[in-house]
Amino acid sequence: MSRRTSAAAEVRALRGQVREWRRGRAELSVMEAVSEAYIAIFATVMLGSMAVSVILNLRSASGAACTSTTCTTARELMPWLIGGVEVALCLGVARLFGPMLVSPAVGTWLVSAPVDRRPLLLPRFLGTGSVAFLVGGVLAAVVGTLAGFPTATIAAFAVAVAAVCLCTVTLSTVVQARGGRAAQVATWLVAGVVWAAVVALVLQVLPAQRTPPSFSAVWVAALVVAGLVAAVSGWRAVADLPRIHRDQLALGGRLVPSLSGALATLDLALIYDILVSRRWLARSTVRSRRGGPSGPLALVWRDVIRLWRSPQTVVVPAAALVLPYLGATLGIGEGVLLLAGVTGFLSALGLCSALRVLSRTPGLVRCLPFEPWEARAATLTVPALVLVGWGLATAPAVHAAMPTTWGAALGLGAAVGVAGVVAAARWMTAKPPNYDRPLVSSPAGGVPPTLFVSLLRGFDVLVLLLAPMLLASPSNGVLISLVLAGIVAGVLLNRR
Amino acid sequence: MPPKPPLLRVRGLRRRFGEVDVVKDLDFDVPAGKAVALTGRNGAGKSTVLRCVTGADRPTAGTVELDGVAVDERSPQIRRDLAVVMDDMDFFPDLSVVEHLDLFAQAHRVGDPEAVVDAVLAEVGLVPQSAQLPGTLSSGQRRRLALASAFVRPRRLLVLDEPEQRLDRAGLDWLADRLAAEKADGLGVLLASHDQTLVEAVVDNVVHLG
Numbered sequence: 001m002s003r004r005t006s007a008a009a010e011v012r013a014l015r016g017q018v019r020e021w022r023r024g025r026a027e028l029s030v031m032e033a034v035s036e037a038y039i040a041i042f043a044t045v046m047l048g049s050m051a052v053s054v055i056l057n058l059r060s061a062s063g064a065a066c067t068s069t070t071c072t073t074a075r076e077l078m079p080w081l082i083g084g085v086e087v088a089l090c091l092g093v094a095r096l097f098g099p100m101l102v103s104p105a106v107g108t109w110l111v112s113a114p115v116d117r118r119p120l121l122l123p124r125f126l127g128t129g130s131v132a133f134l135v136g137g138v139l140a141a142v143v144g145t146l147a148g149f150p151t152a153t154i155a156a157f158a159v160a161v162a163a164v165c166l167c168t169v170t171l172s173t174v175v176q177a178r179g180g181r182a183a184q185v186a187t188w189l190v191a192g193v194v195w196a197a198v199v200a201l202v203l204q205v206l207p208a209q210r211t212p213p214s215f216s217a218v219w220v221a222a223l224v225v226a227g228l229v230a231a232v233s234g235w236r237a238v239a240d241l242p243r244i245h246r247d248q249l250a251l252g253g254r255l256v257p258s259l260s261g262a263l264a265t266l267d268l269a270l271i272y273d274i275l276v277s278r279r280w281l282a283r284s285t286v287r288s289r290r291g292g293p294s295g296p297l298a299l300v301w302r303d304v305i306r307l308w309r310s311p312q313t314v315v316v317p318a319a320a321l322v323l324p325y326l327g328a329t330l331g332i333g334e335g336v337l338l339l340a341g342v343t344g345f346l347s348a349l350g351l352c353s354a355l356r357v358l359s360r361t362p363g364l365v366r367c368l369p370f371e372p373w374e375a376r377a378a379t380l381t382v383p384a385l386v387l388v389g390w391g392l393a394t395a396p397a398v399h400a401a402m403p404t405t406w407g408a409a410l411g412l413g414a415a416v417g418v419a420g421v422v423a424a425a426r427w428m429t430a431k432p433p434n435y436d437r438p439l440v441s442s443p444a445g446g447v448p449p450t451l452f453v454s455l456l457r458g459f460d461v462l463v464l465l466l467a468p469m470l471l472a473s474p475s476n477g478v479l480i481s482l483v484l485a486g487i488v489a490g491v492l493l494n495r496r
Numbered sequence: 497m498p499p500k501p502p503l504l505r506v507r508g509l510r511r512r513f514g515e516v517d518v519v520k521d522l523d524f525d526v527p528a529g530k531a532v533a534l535t536g537r538n539g540a541g542k543s544t545v546l547r548c549v550t551g552a553d554r555p556t557a558g559t560v561e562l563d564g565v566a567v568d569e570r571s572p573q574i575r576r577d578l579a580v581v582m583d584d585m586d587f588f589p590d591l592s593v594v595e596h597l598d599l600f601a602q603a604h605r606v607g608d609p610e611a612v613v614d615a616v617l618a619e620v621g622l623v624p625q626s627a628q629l630p631g632t633l634s635s636g637q638r639r640r641l642a643l644a645s646a647f648v649r650p651r652r653l654l655v656l657d658e659p660e661q662r663l664d665r666a667g668l669d670w671l672a673d674r675l676a677a678e679k680a681d682g683l684g685v686l687l688a689s690h691d692q693t694l695v696e697a698v699v700d701n702v703v704h705l706g
Contacts, residue, residue, distance in 0.1 A: 109616055276590075281629070283629065284629060285592070285629065289690075290598055290610055293602070294606075302591060302595070305591075306590060309590060332587065354588060357588050361584065362552060362581055363587040364585065364586060366577065366580050367600050368600070368603050369575045369604050370575070371571075371572055372570060403602060413535050
């Protein structure tokens with residue numbers, strides 16, 4: 001018997017033992033499992049057909065409504081942009097989870113056993129690749145449909161995007177096994193290309209041929225190349241599976257239950273904590289920077305160090321600045337304020353990590369000789385300055401989209417920045433759902449009354465602060481919004 | 497000359513959770529330059545008393561006074577006088593060990609903070625880990641960092657909840673020496689502990705709960 005066959009046999013034996021162990025502990029009978037599967041398939045088919053119907057109706061509606069040149073151009077470019085975003089997301093998610101991972105139990109009992117890890121990890125690899133292929137393909141098909149592509153082109157486009165998504169999984173697996181930064185560089189590269197395309201759309205510098213060619217030999221050749229790349233990289237990844245270190249497999253395995261637990265309680269801030277903590281854990285050491293001012297300014301200075309240490313917390317808002325300008329180019333009018341507000345709010349989340357740590361750690365606040373509001377205000381200073389600067393940078397977009405003077409546009413931009421940072425403060429200082437208090441009955445069982453509201457957290461404040469700017473005259477709107485922002489910030493910073 | 501009032505005075509302390517009195521009618525003092533230990537089985541209420549003393553929890557009844565002033569956690573003066581190390585201590589994930597201690601020292605406007613921090617770092621044995629992020633420290637090292645955070649700042653009363661947890665033998669010996677030095681400097685020490693050796697080595701008065 002060859003060595004490989006022997007290893008496979010050992011893995012089979014281990015799996016058999018696990019199955020045997022589980023057999024006596026099954027919670028479902030076969031009939032119950034079949035019944036649940038039937039319900040799941042029926043629900044999938046029903047919801048799927050509803051989704052297809054909605055997409056086709058949207059396609060007709062968007063085709064009829066989108067008549068201006070800019071809108072048509074954006075619609076033509078949308079599949080390419082969304083396809084790029086899909087690939088960047090796929091790479092990011094693959095890197096976050098491994099992509100190869102094992103549960104803590106498998107990591108402890110099976111991965112540590114002296115067996116070939118390839119047969120152990122192969123099902124996971126095939127499953128992950130299949131999910132990336134299917135999700136990537138379906139999303140691309142939806143976007144292609146909304147863009148009004150012919151059916152054959154939609155199919156070819158979907159298969160091409162799906163193949164690239166599959167390649168991102170294989171590439172990330174090879175990087176996981178061999179080390180290096182190829183997957184990270186690829187993520188930034190793809191994101192950079194998407195961003196450049198949006199900038200080109202804003203600047204109206206676009207190629208004449210924007211829609212994909214109709215299905216032809218070019219597509220066949222492209223698909224053959226994509227298939228070959230996927231096959232070769234897949235073969236390489238499978239060959240590298242045994243080289244993946246146990247620690248790296250366990251890292252993703254620990255992340256999944258943590259994130260599922262946080263998602264089950266809809267505690268998005270906890271997800272933020274988990275991801276931030278994991279990111280810094282991977283970095284392990286930093287070049288310490290000493291000195292700096294004393295008193296509350298010591299906290300502010302640490303935030304400046306953070307900007308230096310994590311440039312992406314500034315790069316992301318700076319890159320996202322293009323979105324309000326895109327809105328102005330598309331002619332959405334006052335909707336630019338809404339778009340800028342949401343973009344500013346989401347961009348500010350990465351800047352407010354210190355506020356989040358102070359809000360969830362009373363022991364740390366107790367070490368500081370300030371009132372709690374003073375400590376929170378100190379950690380909000382740098383994010384506020386960055387966001388107000390960011391808001392001011394959106395002023396040209398506001399000026400282009402709305403009939404305002406430059407002065408009013410600057411005021412609106414600054415107020416939008418303030419709204420974004422106050423909304424981020426609301427998100428960061430929120431308390432987790434409290435399961436000790438009376439629960440509300442729901443189809444999913446008893447849930448805390450605040451559970452579903454937690455999804456709207458931050459957006460509620462954003463709507464409150466943007467409404468005066470959208471409803472009143474610019475000068476009055478800015479004034480009312482800033483007064484409201486001051487009141488909300490005061491309440492949030494003083495919260496016990 | 498009237499006797500000097502105690503640094504910390506606790507009178508009639510009561511903390512009720514639902515129908516259960518976890519702590520009832522508790523009186524004790526912590527004079528300056530003395531150490532008091534709270535002992536008792538798990539669940540006897542040691543941490544609850546410490547939480548009430550530091551203002552982290554509100555007693556159902558009774559008073560807690562530091563130098564004759566009711567303890568309120570929100571008061572910056574109380575935060576300056578009380579150095580507290582409890583289980584709810586956590587750290588910024590993106591600041592190194594030495595940056596944390598620098599932050600605490602600078603926040604308290606300590607003169608020559610770098611020298612103070614370097615001395616405490618050497619004392620707690622975390623010099624090799626000074627550039628590490630807290631998430632990468634072992635549980636014992638994290639405990640040392642938490643204790644160090646109390647020693648880099650000015651204080652009048654040190655409140656420690658089971659400080660012996662996760663410390664090795666050498667760490668326990670260092671802790672006993674350090675607490676003795678705190679007393680010698682005229683500071684008060686209040687700790688909850690299960691470690692009989694530490695209690696016998698440091699403590700002047702034991703309050704047994706439960």
